[in-house]
Structure formats: C-alpha cells, structure tokens
Amino acid sequence: MEKNVLQTDLSGKVAVVTGAGGVLCSYLSKVLARAGAKVALVNRSDASIIRYAEEINAEGGVAKAYKGNVLIREDMERIADQVLQDLGPCDILLNGAGGNNPTAQTDKEYYENGDLDRDDIKTFFDLDDDGVNMVFDLNYNGTLIPTQAFAKHMVRNGGGNIINISSMNAFLPLTKIPAYSGAKAAVSNFTQWLAVHFSKCNIRVNAIAPGFFVSKQNQKLLFNDDGTPTQRSQKILAGTPMGRFGNTEDLAGGLLFLLDDKAAGFITGVVLPIDGGFSAYSGV
Numbered sequence: 001m002e003k004n005v006l007q008t009d010l011s012g013k014v015a016v017v018t019g020a021g022g023v024l025c026s027y028l029s030k031v032l033a034r035a036g037a038k039v040a041l042v043n044r045s046d047a048s049i050i051r052y053a054e055e056i057n058a059e060g061g062v063a064k065a066y067k068g069n070v071l072i073r074e075d076m077e078r079i080a081d082q083v084l085q086d087l088g089p090c091d092i093l094l095n096g097a098g099g100n101n102p103t104a105q106t107d108k109e110y111y112e113n114g115d116l117d118r119d120d121i122k123t124f125f126d127l128d129d130d131g132v133n134m135v136f137d138l139n140y141n142g143t144l145i146p147t148q149a150f151a152k153h154m155v156r157n158g159g160g161n162i163i164n165i166s167s168m169n170a171f172l173p174l175t176k177i178p179a180y181s182g183a184k185a186a187v188s189n190f191t192q193w194l195a196v197h198f199s200k201c202n203i204r205v206n207a208i209a210p211g212f213f214v215s216k217q218n219q220k221l222l223f224n225d226d227g228t229p230t231q232r233s234q235k236i237l238a239g240t241p242m243g244r245f246g247n248t249e250d251l252a253g254g255l256l257f258l259l260d261d262k263a264a265g266f267i268t269g270v271v272l273p274i275d276g277g278f279s280a281y282s283g284v
C-alpha cells in the first residue's frame with residue numbers, strides 16, 4: 001500500500017466520508033485508509049464509491065460504499081447504524097459533500113448601469129430561489145445532518161474527530177457566487193460552534209479550506225470549452241502566490257495532522273487554509 005505524507009496512525013478507527021464519490025474526497029478516503037482507518041464511503045450516487053471502495057480494498061485497506069443523501073436524515077441514520085454493524089462506531093467524520101450550483105451565480109462580477117434591462121445576462125436580481133436554497137442546504141445542512149447522525153456514536157463511544165470542508169470564499173466572498181460564499185462562511189462558523197459544543201466530550205472539530213482545486217463543479221468556471229484557462233482562472237492564479245492550482249495530494253498533510261490526536265490534540269475550531277497563499281495575499 002502507498003505511504004502517506006505523514007505517519008498519523010488511524011489503525012482500528014472507523015472513518016466516514018461524505019461526498020466520497022467526488023474528486024477531493026475520493027482521494028482523501030484513500031489517505032484515511034492508508035493511515036489504517038476502516039473507511040465508509042458515502043455518496044448520493046453509488047457507482048463511483050463502489051469502485052473507489054474496491055480500489056482501497058485491492059490496495060490492502062478496508063472500505064465499504066454506502067449510498068445516501070446527506071440532506072435526508074433517514075439516510076444518514078440508516079447508514080450510521082449500518083456502519084456500526086459493518087465496521088464499528090464512527091470515530092472520524094469527514095463532511096465532504098458540498099458544492100455550488102450554476103443557477104445561484106451571477107453572470108457578471110460587477111453590476112453595471114443598464115444591466116437590469118438586459119435579458120441576455122443573469123444579474124443578481126435574477127438569482128434562482130431554488131438554486132440559492134439548494135446551495136445553502138447542501139453545504140450547511142449537508143454538514144449538520146450527517147454530524148447529528150454520526151456524532152451520536154462518537155458521544156457514546158467516548159470521543160472522535162470531525163473535519164468539515166470550508167473554502168476560500170468563507171474568508172472573503174468570491175464574485176459571482178454569493179450563495180456558495182455565504183454557505184461556506186456558515187460552514188466555518190458551524191465548525192467553531194461544534195468545536196465549543198463538543199469540547200467537553202473529547203470530540204475535536206476542525207475544517208480544511210482548500211484553495212483552488214480543479215473539480216467537476218468548477219471545471220466550467222476555470223476552463224473554456226477548448227481547455228484554455230478562463231479569465232477567472234487567470235485571476236485565481238495571479239491571486240495565488242504559489243502560482244498554481246492545488247493537487248488533491250496537497251490536502252493529505254493538513255487532514256492527517258488535524259486528525260492526529262497526539263500532534264493536534266489541543267487544536268479544535270480552526271479552519272486551515274490549504275491554498276498556496278491565496279487567503280494571505282492582498283493582491284498587491
């Protein structure tokens with residue numbers, strides 16, 4: 001089995017990863033398995049997680065796929081019980097399901113006089129109610145509901161570790177995506193709230209805030225149909241002092257560090273940027 005960048009030992013622990021069918025969390029599921037955890041991969045559709053679980057098992061790890069929607073409480077409670085039976089009580093929860101929706105974004109970065117009278121662009125005034133609600137729901141409730149289902153087992157079992165996924169736009173909103181920015185700010189805030197709430201029962205709660213990683217959800221924002229970087233991509237790279245997009249591998253060290261009870265045992269309630277310096281840079 002491949003070795004992780006840090007030797008955090010999660011042997012015997014059970015890790016639940018939501019959104020495990022996606023770009024970032026499929027990789028992070030492997031990182032957890034390589035550290036010794038038994039991994040439950042949870043996703044709304046199950047084709048990809050069945051394959052990822054097989055890949056982990058073929059590498060010598062232990063993984064199982066569970067189909068479920070993070071917004072449906074019954075799904076999460078059913079999976080929590082099933083994971084308990086199959087693998088044991090949940091020790092680690094990585095709340096990875098999340099994302100933006102194109103119906104909740106504006107076409108332009110800045111409103112300009114006259115835009116209201118144009119029908120060829122989607123302005124702030126045209127944002128779709130359902131799209132906005134969907135983005136808030138997925139990112140915020142999609143973190144809260146699985147936490148209720150799985151932290152119950154942590155509380156009973158004497159402790160655990162929760163990792164949420166925030167974003168750069170939680171620190172400062174990005175243009176065009178007000179719902180996603182607000183929802184991720186809420187995820188950061190909720191991370192702090194949970195850290196305080198569970199501080200007396202040996203559950204640490206932290207978040208990682210990835211910078212810009214290429215994935216299904218942002219592909220269209222970052223690349224033109226012919227594969228060349230969009231204007232937005234060029235701005236992102238100019239705003240990232242390290243001058244590149246993140247690779248999924250860049251997230252492994254931060255995740256393992258936060259989960260390591262010896263190295264990070266006094267760390268709870270932080271949102272760790274993994275962003276090549278984006279959040280530190282004023283642009284000047």
Ligand code: NAD
Pocket residue numbers: 018019020021022023024025042043044045068069070071095096097098099100138142165166167168209210211212213214215216217218
């Ligand atoms: P992704 O779209 O590749 O993966 C998201 C996964 O979640 C998909 O497999 C999808 O099927 C699943 N999912 C969506 N809704 C679900 C639901 N209701 N129930 C269960 N599963 C559901 O996204 P990604 O880029 O891997 O992002 C993972 C997390 O990281 C998200 O929270 C995202 O907001 C965050 N993030 C990503 C970036 C980036 O640059 N890619 C940057 C910052 C934060």
